[in-house]
Amino acid sequence: MPRFLFIFLMLFAVSLRAETMLQYFNTSWAEITAKMPELAEAGYTSLWLPPPTKGSGGLSVGYDMWDPFDLGSKNQRNSVRTRYGTEAELLRLVETAHRFGIRVYFDNIMNHRAFDVPGYNENTPIDIYPGMVPEDFHLRKTQDGFYRKWDNTRSWSDAWQVQNLGLADLIDIAQEPGTTNNNFGLTEGSTAPKIKFIRDLTRPEQYCYLPNGTYVGFGAGNGITTEFLQANSGYYSERVEDYLNRAARWLIDRTKADGLRLDAVKHVRADFYGATFGADKDTSDYGYTGQVQRQFNISRGFSDPNHRDTVFSTDAGRDDAMMFGEHLGEPPAYGPYIDSGMRLVDNDLRSQLNSRLGNPSSGLQGYDWAGVGGFAANIGVTHAQSHDNDYAARKELQHAFYFLRDGLGLLYTDGNYQAETLGESGGAFPRHANTAFLGQWGDGKVPNLLYVHEQFARGYQLGRFSDADVVVWERLDKRENPGMSDADAVTLLVMLSDNYSSGQARSFASAFPAGAYLYNYSWYGGGFYKFKEELSSTVLPAGGYFLFSWKNPDPSELWKNIGGRPITITQNGVEAGTVTVKRKDGPNGDKAFNGNTLPEASRPVLPADTVTTDYTYSAVIPRVTSTNGVRFVARTDGSTANAWIVTAGVSEGDRLIVDGLSHISAGAAVKPVEVKIDDGGVVQPASTLPPASESDGAAGQ
Numbered sequence: 001m002p003r004f005l006f007i008f009l010m011l012f013a014v015s016l017r018a019e020t021m022l023q024y025f026n027t028s029w030a031e032i033t034a035k036m037p038e039l040a041e042a043g044y045t046s047l048w049l050p051p052p053t054k055g056s057g058g059l060s061v062g063y064d065m066w067d068p069f070d071l072g073s074k075n076q077r078n079s080v081r082t083r084y085g086t087e088a089e090l091l092r093l094v095e096t097a098h099r100f101g102i103r104v105y106f107d108n109i110m111n112h113r114a115f116d117v118p119g120y121n122e123n124t125p126i127d128i129y130p131g132m133v134p135e136d137f138h139l140r141k142t143q144d145g146f147y148r149k150w151d152n153t154r155s156w157s158d159a160w161q162v163q164n165l166g167l168a169d170l171i172d173i174a175q176e177p178g179t180t181n182n183n184f185g186l187t188e189g190s191t192a193p194k195i196k197f198i199r200d201l202t203r204p205e206q207y208c209y210l211p212n213g214t215y216v217g218f219g220a221g222n223g224i225t226t227e228f229l230q231a232n233s234g235y236y237s238e239r240v241e242d243y244l245n246r247a248a249r250w251l252i253d254r255t256k257a258d259g260l261r262l263d264a265v266k267h268v269r270a271d272f273y274g275a276t277f278g279a280d281k282d283t284s285d286y287g288y289t290g291q292v293q294r295q296f297n298i299s300r301g302f303s304d305p306n307h308r309d310t311v312f313s314t315d316a317g318r319d320d321a322m323m324f325g326e327h328l329g330e331p332p333a334y335g336p337y338i339d340s341g342m343r344l345v346d347n348d349l350r351s352q353l354n355s356r357l358g359n360p361s362s363g364l365q366g367y368d369w370a371g372v373g374g375f376a377a378n379i380g381v382t383h384a385q386s387h388d389n390d391y392a393a394r395k396e397l398q399h400a401f402y403f404l405r406d407g408l409g410l411l412y413t414d415g416n417y418q419a420e421t422l423g424e425s426g427g428a429f430p431r432h433a434n435t436a437f438l439g440q441w442g443d444g445k446v447p448n449l450l451y452v453h454e455q456f457a458r459g460y461q462l463g464r465f466s467d468a469d470v471v472v473w474e475r476l477d478k479r480e481n482p483g484m485s486d487a488d489a490v491t492l493l494v495m496l497s498d499n500y501s502s503g504q505a506r507s508f509a510s511a512f513p514a515g516a517y518l519y520n521y522s523w524y525g526g527g528f529y530k531f532k533e534e535l536s537s538t539v540l541p542a543g544g545y546f547l548f549s550w551k552n553p554d555p556s557e558l559w560k561n562i563g564g565r566p567i568t569i570t571q572n573g574v575e576a577g578t579v580t581v582k583r584k585d586g587p588n589g590d591k592a593f594n595g596n597t598l599p600e601a602s603r604p605v606l607p608a609d610t611v612t613t614d615y616t617y618s619a620v621i622p623r624v625t626s627t628n629g630v631r632f633v634a635r636t637d638g639s640t641a642n643a644w645i646v647t648a649g650v651s652e653g654d655r656l657i658v659d660g661l662s663h664i665s666a667g668a669a670v671k672p673v674e675v676k677i678d679d680g681g682v683v684q685p686a687s688t689l690p691p692a693s694e695s696d697g698a699a700g701q
Helices: 029-042 087-098 159-164 226-231 240-255 289-300 335-339 349-357 395-404 447-453 532-537 555-563 695-697
Strands: 021-024 046-049 065-067 103-108 137-142 148-149 259-262 324-325 343-345 380-382 408-413 460-466 470-476 492-498 517-520 529-531 544-549 567-571 577-584 614-623 630-636 642-645 659-661 671-676
Touching: 029 046, 029 087, 087 103, 103 240, 103 324, 159 517, 259 460, 289 447, 335 343, 335 517, 349 380, 349 395, 395 447, 395 492, 395 544, 408 630, 460 659, 492 555, 529 532
Parallel strands: 021 046, 021 408, 046 103, 103 259, 259 324, 324 343, 343 380, 380 408
Antiparallel strands: 137 148, 460 470, 470 492, 492 544, 517 529, 517 544, 567 630, 577 614, 630 671, 642 659
């Protein structure tokens, strides 16, 4: 069967792809895989997915973890597959995401296991959790030698309780580094020695090092056997924190994930995660994040010794695993967790906007600057909703804040599969999203924000105005030339109003040069132009926003009028064929879903959707069956001076196709830009090719 290579091309001029994260929950691995073309077309560049590991049963959402080495391949807890599918389906998802240039981050649990207590009575094994025994947990020991959970945390202002008592009745692991379990015994606060033993004696494929320090990789055939483990018991015996580190390394290697979202981090001491101080903390392999980063480098072939620089920068090329943690408020303090090598999900900013947006007694003063109300742009991950929180005041404005501010923003969806109520969580779990993440219900605001984020929301943020109802800021990008003027660097003007009763106008300064003729790219207003000098008198829509920048070149109208597409793909001199695919929304989604709110720059051909009650629509996608002899021709209007053709895909060798740039001369009504993919899967610029044929250059003139 030929391998399809789906390629998305957009005409714009950006040097680095901005990251837009989608938290995609409550949906099977197979369905998310099938959705990958839509996700790429909409503009998502990373996915945060639920825990992939086996929970306490086949229907488990995943937070009651049972076995960190089971991704849906072992017959445990009355199921081989997890709630979301099999291990094979999971690995196919990651492979497909990478083919579309989309990173994958998995939710990861290291604070707890499920609800069962090892050694609870004579009928409960002490090793009920693979690789673990009672001494690995914070447990109360009974007089007759059995074990019980401690209370759930009673006071959230007591850091010791937060880290040594229970959370949601789940069984708490003693991850604290060192030889002592800090809450194990007959009375609360009792301590006991931790134990070391060979934890996976019958699963030797879950180890990757020889006793001499040689890395041999995970998996059967690495030379490590049960007998070898026994013969080298001193080397392979682990305390529980070492076991957790090894499990995380195995996950990174097995799935080829691009990072982890760390669950409930404040319930674990910060020094478990990584070095929190010292000149060498960014290069240290110590702890959970250090071990994950070491494995990421080995599995991906990176050699950069700094494990953290690209965690805290969305501008640099990513050569580290993205690590971001859930910390729902101090104590313990935020700082040590950031120092250990992770970003934090910005619940503070979310809480601030929930209390301010739509509230006439609390305004937006100061919120035109990045970092106000929450974490600095380089350490936070901003969001309106999640699997734990469904309420978002003025959700459409929060999404604009998160995707247009400087920083890393995400959006939550349950795939329009609304979960049932789970009593322990206080409602539906995962929470219902009710978000048009692909532009459902004719609401294209989210895909529009993703497009603007990709095209213009780059560089640092400069606050321009804020009061009770209105915020205005600009984005300026000076990465290529720090000495350039603000007028040359400005890429985007954001004007946002929280007044839902009437339109608003405000006076403010702008870095755009005098006489600049700017286009409104927002979903509001239908697209219109304003001179810079008119911006201060421009009336914002009630409860909406305008987004102004220079107008990008458009596809050639002449070519379009005779049936041409902006991009023509040929394979060995013949126009590539197409395949028609069915796309479907979730059962709580949009019955009349038709895809027409996806960004025009990446929207496929959409045949008329005559049935508006089936949740489905058809899309016609170019079908390239080989990387041999592939050529692309892009036709734009005469306003084009330079064009980038950015492709997302891979060769047969699983290498990402690199960006290809063609410089073209101005003056023609139609500007053909050509690149081809050579036999190795590398995009070659037009300068290496013979000139476009006469018909290519003249067809739209």
